[in-house]
């Protein structure tokens with residue numbers, strides 16, 4: 396199956412800018428993109444810019460993850476000057492430190508905004524806090540760019556509902572063995588949503604799904620867990636070795652994409668309920684028991700026989716949970732493999748050899 400033509404990031408941003416739209420560099424991980432759409436702003440996510448890390452390491456401790464390092468590298472290269480705003484969600488301590496570094500010292504032309512996500516448990520105080528943060532961000536955006544047009548937020552939520560349905564369909568089909576595509580293609584298409592506006596991404600995803608239905612290649616089914624679906628050579632190795640990614644528990648993917656569609660009530664309250672019901676995640680403060688139960692349920696649903704953890708080096712939230720998760724999976728007779736990766740570096744032949752050995756062990 397060939398991947399449909401996906402507009403490049405540069406092309407899409409240039410076209411958006413030309414049409415008078417505003418741009419936001421959105422750092423990982425969870426943020427209310429619907430609010431940005433409603434204000435006519437295109438969020439462009441910054442996860443793993445493909446740049447040589449030359450300047451950023453001089454400003455960061457050596458044990459900072461490559462997501463933060465590459466994000467800073469991008470800003471030091473001047474990318475912030477092409478944006479209208481830079482949004483830093485409160486994902487982890489490293490991201491929080493980056494937000495302070497950029498806001499206090501780097502001072503790019505774009506306005507830096509901070510978005511504080513509440514952490515679990517998600518009871519009434521978290522609900523009220525999140526709703527309050529949504530109103531605050533809405534006010535900040537209105538202060539910068541004027542009030543959002545009437546009906547724009549309702550339209551943004553309608554896009555969000557459609558996307559929620561398409562993501563769920565893609566994941567359900569894959570888990571049920573009904574998608575004839577490998578991991579490299581699956582993630583190349585879904586990751587286009589990190590920068591395409593929903594008016595461009597919804598038809599693309601819809602058309603791709605219609606073509607992608609079919610029998611997957613034979614192989615050992617696994618769940619992929621971690622931060623990002625990459626590096627690229629890791630996905631190619633999985634496909635080539637017959638390790639079929641049947642589901643994932645990736646921070647940039649299912650933990651954000653499998654959100655319940657926002658309801659029809661007051662839009663910001665509906666977004667709050669949707670946020671509170673997202674899958675468990677190390678960066679949301681979910682309990683280990685919840686995360687373990689979630690991983691086991693993904694494996695059961697997708698008939699996966701093992702879990703591959705592809706964890707970004709020095710990612711404190713992920714690495715902190717890992718020993719207990721692996722212990723619990725072992726007790727449930729689900730073998731696991733840990734591969735540590737840097738987002739802008741190939742995983743390499745050694746990772747491929749370890750994946751091959753893992754497949755043999757599961758067979």
Ligand code: SF4
Pocket residue numbers: 423460461462463486487488489490622678707709710711712713
């Ligand atoms: S990779 Fe981990 S440590 Fe780095 S920004 Fe993401 S959650 Fe934070």
